[in-house]
Every structure is written in C-alpha cells, then in structure tokens.
Amino acid sequence: MQNLEAAIDELRHDEQFMACVTRWERIPARDGEYSSLPADLSVPLRDALERRGVDRLYSHQRASYSAARERKSFVVVTPTASGKTLCYNLPVLQRLTEQPSARALYIFPTKALSQDQQAELNEAAIAGELAVKVVTYDGDTAPSLRASARETGQIIITNPDMLHTGILPNHPKWIKFLKQLEFVVIDEIHTYRGVFGSHMANVVRRLRRIARFYGTDPTFICCSATIGNPADLAERIVERKMLLIDRNGSPAGEKHLILYNPPLVDQVQGIRRGVVRESRRLALRLLRSGVKTIVFSRSRVRTELIAGYINRSLANHYNDNERIRVEAYRGGYLPSERRSIERGLRDGSIHGVVSTNALELGIDIGGLDAAVLGGYPGSIASAWQQAGRAGRRNTVSLAIVVASAAPLDQFMVKHPEYFLGRAPESGFVDADNPYILCDHLKCAVFELPFRERDPFPESSIDALDYLEESGVVRNTSGSYYWTDRSYPAEGVSLRSAASDNVVIVDATAGRNDVIGEMDRPSAKEMIFDNAIYIHRGRQFIVTDLDLENRRCTVIETDANYFTDALVKRDIKVLNEDQRERMSGCDLVIGDVLVRSQVSKFKKLRYETHENIGYGDVNVPEEEMHTRSAILVFGDGTDAGAVARDLDPSVLGPAIARIGSLIKNVAPVFLLCDPGDIGVAERLRDPHFGCPALYVYDSYPGGTGLSESFATRIEPILTACLDLTRQCTCEQGCPSCVGPRDPEEEIDESPKAAVLQLLDGWLTRGR
Amino acid sequence: MYEIRSEESIPGWSRRWRADAFHSHLTGREVRAADLSFIDCETTGLSGGAGTLVFLVGVGRVTAGRIEVVQYLLADFPGERDYLELVLDQIGRSTVWVSYNGKAFDARLIETRCVMNAIAPPSPTHIDLLYWARRLWRRILPDCSLSTVESGVLGCPRDADIPGIEIPDRYFEYLKKRDAGALEPVVEHHRRDIASLAHLFVTVEEILATVAAPGSETDGPAIPAQRYDSYQLGRWLLAAGDPRGAGLLQSVFDRSSESIGAEDRYAAAYLVARHHRRTGRPDLAEAVLADAWRAAESSAWCVHLVVEYAKLLEHDCRDPARALELVVAARRLTDRFTASGDLERREQRLRRAVTAREGRER
Numbered sequence A: 001m002q003n004l005e006a007a008i009d010e011l012r013h014d015e016q017f018m019a020c021v022t023r024w025e026r027i028p029a030r031d032g033e034y035s036s037l038p039a040d041l042s043v044p045l046r047d048a049l050e051r052r053g054v055d056r057l058y059s060h061q062r063a064s065y066s067a068a069r070e071r072k073s074f075v076v077v078t079p080t081a082s083g084k085t086l087c088y089n090l091p092v093l094q095r096l097t098e099q100p101s102a103r104a105l106y107i108f109p110t111k112a113l114s115q116d117q118q119a120e121l122n123e124a125a126i127a128g129e130l131a132v133k134v135v136t137y138d139g140d141t142a143p144s145l146r147a148s149a150r151e152t153g154q155i156i157i158t159n160p161d162m163l164h165t166g167i168l169p170n171h172p173k174w175i176k177f178l179k180q181l182e183f184v185v186i187d188e189i190h191t192y193r194g195v196f197g198s199h200m201a202n203v204v205r206r207l208r209r210i211a212r213f214y215g216t217d218p219t220f221i222c223c224s225a226t227i228g229n230p231a232d233l234a235e236r237i238v239e240r241k242m243l244l245i246d247r248n249g250s251p252a253g254e255k256h257l258i259l260y261n262p263p264l265v266d267q268v269q270g271i272r273r274g275v276v277r278e279s280r281r282l283a284l285r286l287l288r289s290g291v292k293t294i295v296f297s298r299s300r301v302r303t304e305l306i307a308g309y310i311n312r313s314l315a316n317h318y319n320d321n322e323r324i325r326v327e328a329y330r331g332g333y334l335p336s337e338r339r340s341i342e343r344g345l346r347d348g349s350i351h352g353v354v355s356t357n358a359l360e361l362g363i364d365i366g367g368l369d370a371a372v373l374g375g376y377p378g379s380i381a382s383a384w385q386q387a388g389r390a391g392r393r394n395t396v397s398l399a400i401v402v403a404s405a406a407p408l409d410q411f412m413v414k415h416p417e418y419f420l421g422r423a424p425e426s427g428f429v430d431a432d433n434p435y436i437l438c439d440h441l442k443c444a445v446f447e448l449p450f451r452e453r454d455p456f457p458e459s460s461i462d463a464l465d466y467l468e469e470s471g472v473v474r475n476t477s478g479s480y481y482w483t484d485r486s487y488p489a490e491g492v493s494l495r496s497a498a499s500d501n502v503v504i505v506d507a508t509a510g511r512n513d514v515i516g517e518m519d520r521p522s523a524k525e526m527i528f529d530n531a532i533y534i535h536r537g538r539q540f541i542v543t544d545l546d547l548e549n550r551r552c553t554v555i556e557t558d559a560n561y562f563t564d565a566l567v568k569r570d571i572k573v574l575n576e577d578q579r580e581r582m583s584g585c586d587l588v589i590g591d592v593l594v595r596s597q598v599s600k601f602k603k604l605r606y607e608t609h610e611n612i613g614y615g616d617v618n619v620p621e622e623e624m625h626t627r628s629a630i631l632v633f634g635d636g637t638d639a640g641a642v643a644r645d646l647d648p649s650v651l652g653p654a655i656a657r658i659g660s661l662i663k664n665v666a667p668v669f670l671l672c673d674p675g676d677i678g679v680a681e682r683l684r685d686p687h688f689g690c691p692a693l694y695v696y697d698s699y700p701g702g703t704g705l706s707e708s709f710a711t712r713i714e715p716i717l718t719a720c721l722d723l724t725r726q727c728t729c730e731q732g733c734p735s736c737v738g739p740r741d742p743e744e745e746i747d748e749s750p751k752a753a754v755l756q757l758l759d760g761w762l763t764r765g766r
Numbered sequence B: 001m002y003e004i005r006s007e008e009s010i011p012g013w014s015r016r017w018r019a020d021a022f023h024s025h026l027t028g029r030e031v032r033a034a035d036l037s038f039i040d041c042e043t044t045g046l047s048g049g050a051g052t053l054v055f056l057v058g059v060g061r062v063t064a065g066r067i068e069v070v071q072y073l074l075a076d077f078p079g080e081r082d083y084l085e086l087v088l089d090q091i092g093r094s095t096v097w098v099s100y101n102g103k104a105f106d107a108r109l110i111e112t113r114c115v116m117n118a119i120a121p122p123s124p125t126h127i128d129l130l131y132w133a134r135r136l137w138r139r140i141l142p143d144c145s146l147s148t149v150e151s152g153v154l155g156c157p158r159d160a161d162i163p164g165i166e167i168p169d170r171y172f173e174y175l176k177k178r179d180a181g182a183l184e185p186v187v188e189h190h191r192r193d194i195a196s197l198a199h200l201f202v203t204v205e206e207i208l209a210t211v212a213a214p215g216s217e218t219d220g221p222a223i224p225a226q227r228y229d230s231y232q233l234g235r236w237l238l239a240a241g242d243p244r245g246a247g248l249l250q251s252v253f254d255r256s257s258e259s260i261g262a263e264d265r266y267a268a269a270y271l272v273a274r275h276h277r278r279t280g281r282p283d284l285a286e287a288v289l290a291d292a293w294r295a296a297e298s299s300a301w302c303v304h305l306v307v308e309y310a311k312l313l314e315h316d317c318r319d320p321a322r323a324l325e326l327v328v329a330a331r332r333l334t335d336r337f338t339a340s341g342d343l344e345r346r347e348q349r350l351r352r353a354v355t356a357r358e359g360r361e362r
C-alpha cells in the first residue's frame, strides 16, 4: 500500500500530469454499518457462516434478509464488493434448510457470469455443507444431465435466453420445480434496459403466468448497480411493487478519483492525445511503482494492444521487470484461461490486467490498487463498477478516468459532479412495445392457452386478434390457442433488434470469412457500397451490399478516411399522445413514421474530420414506426422566439447540430447508447408549421426512450450547452458541435450559431 | 371427439400368436394379445414443447390375427381435457404399449398434455420398436424411419403418403374450415403407421424366436439371418445379460462364407470368448480363440484376440509357457500393427514369469 501512496504523491507533484487533471476527488473512507446475524437463522447455516468468520451482516444484507423472509419483493443496490451474493443466498439457503422441497431460480444476464456465480456458491461451500443442490441450467448443460437438474436442483442458475427458449416453453417438464418455486433472483438488473429490458419484462410476465398455473407466486429479489432509478426499473421489469434497499452498509477505504483529459495537440481543431496511448502510459507508470493495476479498454483489440505494449515496455526495463506480470482478459478466452487469470489476480501472482468490460461484472478478482479507465465506458454505472475494481475494504485506492475525444467523454471529464453525485442515468424499458409484446404473446400462447389477460396489458388483445388473422393463433370459447407447427421462442432473440441481419464477409485475397453482422436498417446507413467499415482495428471497404441475400462483401484497405452517410429523413407524425410546454419549447410525444433514404456519402479524413469527397449510395428507402419526443419551436415559446431571430440558413444547421449534441449527451441521463437515439430536424415542419427537432427511438415501436427523454429534457439541454461552451476549440470540433462544414452557409462558426440558439433559448426562460 | 374404426389382417400373425397368450421375446414374459396396444399419435408441431398438442391418437388391438384400429380425433382445442381422459380410458392405462419412437416422443407428449390438463399421466409398460429397428437394421438400411423399414424389411412400401411435415397444417386447415377432407390423408397415414407397427412387432418377435431356438421351426415366415444385423443383435443381447447373444455371435463367426463382414466375425469371436471366460468355460473360449486369432491374421482384431487368448492361457489355464509360445508366434505375424507394442510388453512379462517358474521347479 505504501507503493500506492507514494505513487499518488508522485502524481500530485507532477506538473505535466496535473495540468491534464480536471478533477481530483478524494473520497474519504467509510465505516461499515453492521447488524447481528438474524435470530431465526438455522443452526447449520449459522455455523457455516461463523466457520468462515461471518458473525455479523452489513445493514443492507440484514435488510434484504428481513424483506425476503416477509416475502416482500425487493431490489437491493449493491456497489462492487459490498457482499451482494449474501443478500439473496442467505434468505434462500435459510428457506431451503427449513423446507428442502422449496425451489429458487437465479437469473444472470450472461452465461459466464452464472458459472462464476455457481463457483462462488460452491466455493463458499455453504450450500454443499447444507446439502443444498445448486445446478446451472443453460445452453452448455449436457442433455443427459438436464432431467436430473430439473428433478433435484433446489437452486437453478440460468440466463434469460435459456428461460425464454428452453424452460418456459417446456414448463410441464418443470412441474416439480415450478410447483415449489418460492424465489426468483434477478441479478444485475440494471443491464436489462432498452430492447433487452423490454424483452426481459415480457419473459418475467410469462414466468409469472406459468408460475400461477402451478399455483405459485414467487418473491422477486433483484440486485442493481448504482443507477438513477433502481426501484423504478425493477418495477417495470417485474411489474410489481418493489421495496428499495439502497443504504449500503459495507465499509470502503479511501479512494482517489482522478478525471484526466489528455493534452491538446491541436488547440484550434481540438485534437487531443489518444486515449489508448495515455492509458497504457499511466498504467505502466503505476505498475512500475509496484501498484497492482487494472486497465479497462473499450474493445477487445485495444485490450490486446495495450497488454502487449505494457509487456514489451516492461521487457525493456532491464532487470527488475520479470516480477511484474500483466495479462489481457476479454470475452473469447477459454473458461480455463479466464479462471487462471482470475486466480492469479486473487492470489497476487498477476500484477496487472488489461480487460474489456468483461471484468466489470461480478467476477471475483480480489482487490487491486488502481484502475485506469481507458475512455468513459458509456455509463456512470459502468464507470463506478470499473473504478470499484480497485480498492479493498480498508485500504486506499486510485481510479483514473482517461477521456477520449468523443463528446460524451469530453462532457464527463469536465463535469465531475455527475460522477460524484448520485448517478443520474435511469434505465428505461417499454414492456408494451407492440413488436416485442407481440413476439412474447406468441410464446405465451404456445406455453398456455391465453384466457386471462393478466399480467399482460390490455393492448394484448389487439395483438392477439392480429395474430389470429395471420393464422398462428385460434380464438375459440374465450381462449386463444397456438395453431402453428413452429416453436415461437426459437424465432425471438432477446438480445438484438431484428432477426434479418446482414452478414459482413471479408473477401480480401479470395478469403470468405464472416467477420460481423449488422441489422438491416443500420446496414443501409453504414455499409453501403464503397463505405469504409472498421472491424477490430482493421479497415475494410465495402465492395457489395446485397440486401436481398443479406450479405455485405468487404475487402481490406488502408484508406486515410472514413465515410459518413448523408441520410435524408422524412418524418411523419402519426399520432400525438401528449403535448406540454416545458423547457422553453412545446414538447410532443407520439407515434411517428420515419422514412430514411441514403443517397450520398461524405469521405472524412481521420483526426481532422476534413471532408475530402463525396460518393453516391443506391439503397432502397427504410421505413420504421416508432415513438418520438419532438421539441417544437412554436409561437410563444422561448425557443421559437430565439429561432425567429436567426437567419434560416444558420438556423437549420444549428438545430441539426443540437440534435447530434443531444444524441451524444443523452446517454449521461438515459442508460442507452448514442446509437439507440435517432434525431432529425425540420426548419418548417409541415405538421407543426414551425421548426421542430425530433428525438426518436431507433427501435421499431419504441422502448420507452422518448418518454424517459421527456422527463429529463432540461438537464440534457443544459448539458449540451455546457459541453459546447466549455470546449476549448474555436469554431467547433468533433468533441462538441462538430467541425466546420463548407456545405453549410454559416458565416460565423457553427459553435457560435449553436451557442446563440441554445443559450438564448435556455436563458430567456430564467 | 370423433372415432374412426377400421380392421385388417396382419401378415405373419400366425398360429402361435392366435392363442390368447403367448411368450413374447420382446418383453421376456407371457403376454395376452388383448393387452397389446399399438399406439401412435399425430401432433400439431414437430418440435415438442407445451404448445404442441396431440390431435389424433390411434390404438390398434389384435384379435385372431386381425388388427382393429381405432383413431380418436380431437374436434377442437377446448375439448382437450375430456378427449385425453376418454382416450386414455379407451387405451387402458395398464396395457403394454407398442410404438415406434414413442418413448422419446408420443409418451412424453401425452405426459405433457396430462400435466397441462391436470390429469394423472399413464405409466404403461412400453416397447419402443425404434430401438429394435436400430439394432437390427441400422447398418443395413439407409435410415431407420418407419417407412424405410416398411419397404426395406416388411416388403410393403407405401405409395401416395402425406409427408409428416404437412400434417399439422392439415389439422389447422380442418379446424378453420371444418372440412374433414383435409384430414383424410392424415387419417390414412396414421392408420397405416399403426398397422405397420403390428406387422413390425411380429417380425421382431420372429427374429428373436429364431435366435432363442436356432434351427427350430417357427410359426411365421422364416426370416433369413442375412436380413438383419446378427452381430449387433448378438452384441446387444450379451450386453443386456442375455446368453442367447453368445449363440448368435458364435453363428456369426461360423458363417465365414456369407455376407457378414470379416471384421464383424472377429469381433463376434472376441465377444464370445470373453463371455465364455467370464462364465467359467475356458474350454469353450479356447475353442473359439484358437481358430479366430489365426483367421484374423490380417485384421487389427488379431492383437485383441491374441491378448485375450494369452490371458486365458496364463490366468485361466495357468500355462504361461503356452501363452509365451502364442505371443511369440503372434508377434511374428503382427509386427505391422501399431498396437503390437502391447504384445511386446506382454512377451517380456511372460518371459519373466516362465523363467521364474522354471527357477522354482528346478
């Protein structure tokens, strides 16, 4: 630990380093809040805990235990290393010692995680000592073991996909398990958001419906990382009242959090030193000082690159280096390789690890001294989970967030208050998205004739009538029955939008390797003929996009530019559900029809984003029904008044650039990716008769994003303004409103135009 | 629910089977013809799962060499519960079910339907002829589907049969239009399946009867041995602890000139010898091995046979000298086999054993 304290001291006195630090926050140590072991705990369970030195609980573990014992469904917010698993294992194990015929279902978002979880349960061996049978039931479970798993497993560990395609459609085989199902644990519930979360909410509806068929009504225990709305999100997924347990009783050592913005190399164009280079440099420095360090990088390729670089640098560092061992860790490694790295980290034989977010989730690697985040990981929840990888219960730790040039990173590095305050991002789901709902209604009807609507929404009946017209269900004597020879769950993926993905094939030098996939609407905008496609750090040029056969052929290239499609969007308002004057404009929420047509693309030089040419694109128009939040610059609104003062040739581009700012900044407030949001601006909107900016959900039917956006419009717009104002560039750069574009006829810089509009609009109302 | 009845004679259901009760080799016990239920189901889907319903259940019963097939059709979904109860009553819950792939499919599906309708599922004795078909014909026929067995074994190929994949849609069409015409080919297909089951049952019983008493006269049409896989059947019988397997495998080894592959013959000899050793008949084992290992000279089996023979001589006959003689002779023949490293080690070990014994005797 002295190493780390020395390293921290050294950093603090390094002027070059300090010049890039936008915030150095010292988070003081926190004492634990404890509570005695529950009085009703069975003797064997109490003994097993005490043998492991557990003679008291953290207050949140105790609260979880009480809630579970009272059969109250709850969500517990658990930062890294706060003893999360005991929050559900303790009440479940207690129940199983009282009533061995009881059953519990644990759902983890990924397969790898469920294996680790089982290992943890087994390692603790408490279950073993109590003769509680824990089994993993997923795609890797051997068919010969499945029947006995169903028969004898008291705790079954699975993932949503297996529940959806394997367990629910075959529920009669699970009769013994389902008849005794008392607890359902949903871990990492914050990962169920957007499309995935909307699917998950419907899988839970199906589970509850089947449980009811067998006469059970299980209690739900959910665990969440720190997000803005854990209880709300859990309630949207489980659709019942959830008790919130968010007072964390675990102790924590002092933590230093440093936000680091790499130095500018070109002030005017706003270009900074690269995030990969800076993170590996900082990591190397820490490792050489004897500080155990984890580096997070945003892609698998970068992970390997950084680890390789660090190891090479250490090898050059004459004699002492052999004792420093650094490994890469990412998805795609064999489980045995991963286990061995995890072990090495726990026992201290590995000193450094470079990882993708694969190590962000609850895998136990013990405590490291420092974390270097190579780029903002996309959400504050992830950032804290990554930062939390450094630090043990009572020692000092360090986390350095290295910002990239992306607007989101630049915003975060300049706004430490978002890191330090309560996480503002809120997960959203829309369980009633008509497309997702319809898919799950098919599965539900397959599982059990549909008589009672509950827990499905009223709109289900319309959807079922539609399904009857298409012949897959039959409505007779008040029930809907499945009348199709297919197995519907097979055709419904919980993870991706559409099933009609385009396959990307590398045909360089006669190769024929599938290197990726993309959904059809994105393919039209990203991988048209002559587009540049970047995959794992390699560049390709598209030679043929064959939409009919869902195949895109690419060959490797070393072009010095990337491509950006000019998409013409036509938006038609189909239905206004809500109109309200707020944040200086009229905010409308409703259904829209988005028609997208790509006809041209720009070639932009790397680094400078300078436009060096155009090309034609020939793909058919794409149509999508979705939900949108529309900012209408109407008469009598502040936005409308400011807009009227601007020349239309400036106003159009200015609104468009605000749109892309929103797209980049909104993820700070909504747990989503910029790609989940579509934006389009209209100078004279035919529906509203004035300028309008559409922010819409890029998933057909919407996933709740528009509604969630509407509740956070004020802080989002303020963040857009701050980002632009605080950027060091002169006229606009890729880190804020985007660089100057000769196509636009803005006399002044785009930055000035955006500032004038946004500032005028937001300050008028104050 | 609708009931469709039909009746026909079964080829081969001859005198012996006409008795009220007969010895069934398939079940290994006395069976009353009236207790046999030949069962088959048609379903609304092919992948199983809770949404796959049984809409047509057929049961065949044999009396006096004729099979009466009764097919029960589910008129519509809401009647499923009554339908299942009635059908199970009609079939009788305690009969012997005879099916083709019914253990993995039909019985499971009926179980699922019972669970979904809160009815106690039946637990019959179940003979699944698919398993037998695999044993007897997998290496002879291109596949083991019932229709392939019909044409390749029973000698009665079907013409104008509806493909299985179309069956669910026919039922959905019938539900929608209430037109029984859509179901006619399905009902006919299903009836044929059940009649074939009975025919196949007799055929398999006859084969097992031949095995039980080789050379004796059977009542049915004689099934020539080359029409089924004697080696696989013998191997399976032995593994199931049935000594008839040894006799069958011995006949496989003896029939040198016939269509049986040489490798099968040596493998059969090996299994027979091991069986005799294990059952305390080294004399019989030696009779087989002495012939077999020389016959197998050009096969990899030679080494296995020699090793087995050497063990027999050394341990059962307590004659390491002869064992050594054998191994030396065999090594001269089998040097080209990679597995003969085993023989080399064995030779060295035997030499030590022989020397030691000679030392003691001196």
Ligand SMILES: [Zn+2]
Residues within 6 Å of the ligand: A270, A727, A728, A729, A730, A732, A733, A734, A735, A736, A737
């Ligand atoms: Zn800028």
